[in-house]
Amino acid sequence: MKNLITLFALSTLFFAFGCEDDDSGMMGGTDDDGGSMITSIEISGPSNPTSYNLEVPSYLPGPIIPEDNPLTVEGVQLGRKLFYDPILSRDSTISCSSCHQQQLAFTDGQALSIGIEGQSASRNAMSPVNMVFNPNNFHWDGAHESLEIQAIHPVENMLEMDADWEEVEERLRNHPGYPQDFRAAFGIGNTNELTRELATRALGQFERTMISGQSRYDKVVSQNDGFFTELEEEGKQLFFVEFNPSDSISHPGCSHCHNAPRFGDNLFHNNGLDSVASLTDFADLGLGGVNGNVFDNGKFRTPTLRNIALTAPYMHDGRFSTLEEVLEQYARGGHGIEGESPFLTPFELTPEKQAALLAFLNTLTDEEFINDERFSNPFE
Ligand code: HEC
Ligand code: HEC
Known part of the structure; x- marks a missing residue:
């Protein structure tokens, strides 16, 4: 099964590269055993993250932004893409937004969320709004101390997205667009610097912009x-x-x-x-x-x-x-x-x-x- 997925990922990779025009600034390489697996690609192109202007109404609390993950336009934009992209799930069927739907204030209308292959998650989906005012205690039981740590879990949770972060990192590195987006947001110069930590930082940035204060x-x-x-x-x-x-x-x-x-x-x-x-x-x-x-x-x-x-x-x-x-x-x-x-x-x-x-x-x-x-x- 896993091999099949890798094969599929590789074929989409070649397809994607085949169709691409050359201004992406990416240069391919091959790995040591002479196979076609691309291990690391240099990424060039723009990398001047611009500070994101977070508008917080005066009657809401002050925003809490971790020092090591300031909001940037590019980071928030990348986080938004990742939030909506099923690439983060094992079989590419489920995204964060499957369970966190905007029209339902980012919940899913289910008693217990429905994860990959129709499995029942163990709890009801929370509404991740106004997270920027919460310093900690994410999830119903407060299991996660930060949004960045939280975002690691749904991807790996076998009842939710059931993916393997190593594989997700590989998919993102080999994607025609994401390496550029990660560079724009975090200044990386090489695809092997594209990590789950950066993906979760981008998700955290996007989630911190989700402010509800106009009821x-x-x-x-x-x-x-x-x-x-x-x-x-x-x-x-x-x-x-x-x-x-x-x-x-x-x-x-x-x-x-x-x-x-x-x-x-x-x-x-x-x-x-x-x-x-x-x-x-x-x-x-x-x-x-x-x-x-x-x-x-x-x-x-x-x-x-x-x-x-x-x-x-x-x-x-x-x-x-x-x-x-x-x-x-x-x-x-x-x-x-x-x-x-x-x-x-x-x-x-x-x-x-x-x-x-x-x-x-x-x-x-x-x-x-x-x-x-x-x-x-x-x-x-
Ligand atoms: C002692 C603290 C406390 C008081 C008082 C309280 N709540 Fe709650 N409320 C909670 C907690 C804790 C939960 C989550 C419980 C759980 O899911 O196990 C909750 C959950 C809820 C939920 C479900 C939210 C969701 O997203 O599923 C609603 C609706 C709600 N409360 C409304 C009210 C209303 C209306 C009142 C007054 C009649 C009230 N609560 C009084 C602590 C409180
Ligand atoms: C299969 C459905 C499902 C998917 C997919 C999913 N979530 Fe959730 N989400 C949940 C459930 C259920 C909870 C409550 C978990 C708990 O308390 O154990 C939750 C809780 C959260 C919370 C905590 C909110 C709070 O107030 O503490 C955040 C933030 C969140 N999810 C973000 C994400 C992100 C980011 C992704 C994608 C990487 C994602 N979720 C994918 C179902 C899902």
Whole structure:
């Protein structure tokens, strides 16, 4: 099987080279055993990465950009291509964008994502928006410390893209366009300098530009543009009122964890989904599975609620198909088990309160973001 793929890759390579005109600046070479495998090619051509002007609305937090991976126009553009290119998967059928679709705020509409050959991934696809404000804790369980490290994993995950990075690097090196793109973004002079580290840096750069901050909520609250309806306003009150243990009436208190403006606190909580007899009984251990601390079993990172109306199904395992079900779950309160957040108390969910909360959650949808050309498929 592997040989077949190599053969296929080689034949496309020759095809590509055969069709190319000569201004690409690439010079071929052959490897030592006299075979036709090209080991390293010098890349010439432009390499003056230009700084990318990231526009962050003043009402959003300050962007966090790692020193060793500043945003450049060329890097972001390369990252965008890689994000949409199935070349990163074993059989070239799946790209990051298969599970992270722009119209669904970069989710996939599946309870559990569907990876290569129709396999089920182990969790629900997250919406990678506003990643530039998150210093760490990527994934539901916070397993990855940076976007660059995160991007290594879907490519290798056998349930997702199931590729071998060595082979992906080879494909990118032998591609008619990518060596030039990597040179433009990172100044490499030779195809053997084209590595997974650079690919993931480019992906990280692109993802850091994916900022959602033009929802109705942002317009009304931060841009003085328009008004909430009465129902939305009521939902906003319910969402933001803080839980106070001395109150006789308990409130939804959503903003305790889903706090504005990110609508997620980047911290871990057990939000009361499962009733388990013991802390070791969670089907998915969450944070505890990462750090080995049994008291963190069942805790997950609070995801953002921005664009939440577009990202069903919900929770790390996609157990709820609608926001109505989510609200009913929170209204029941937790199960009173160890480790659950004390901020989950049952509250009365009248049809009116439910409609109000839903109306408010719908104001977090950002149509401009999901239609923004800068984040769309560059191959279309
Ligand atoms: C098969 C579907 C699938 C593919 C393909 C896929 N992802 Fe994901 N993505 C997921 C799932 C599922 C999660 C949640 C993973 C977890 O928590 O274990 C996720 C999580 C993420 C996150 C974390 C977001 C956060 O808020 O922490 C980022 C970033 C991300 N993916 C980027 C990518 C990139 C970049 C690629 C391509 C290299 C990619 N994904 C390919 C399904 C996919
Ligand atoms: C104690 C902190 C906390 C409170 C309070 C809280 N949440 Fe959450 N929320 C979380 C965590 C953690 C998750 C992820 C849980 C998981 O998937 O296992 C989550 C998940 C969600 C999701 C699913 C998001 C997705 O992308 O799948 C929705 C919707 C949601 N919460 C809405 C609300 C609403 C509405 C309220 C108020 C009624 C609320 N939350 C109160 C912590 C909290």
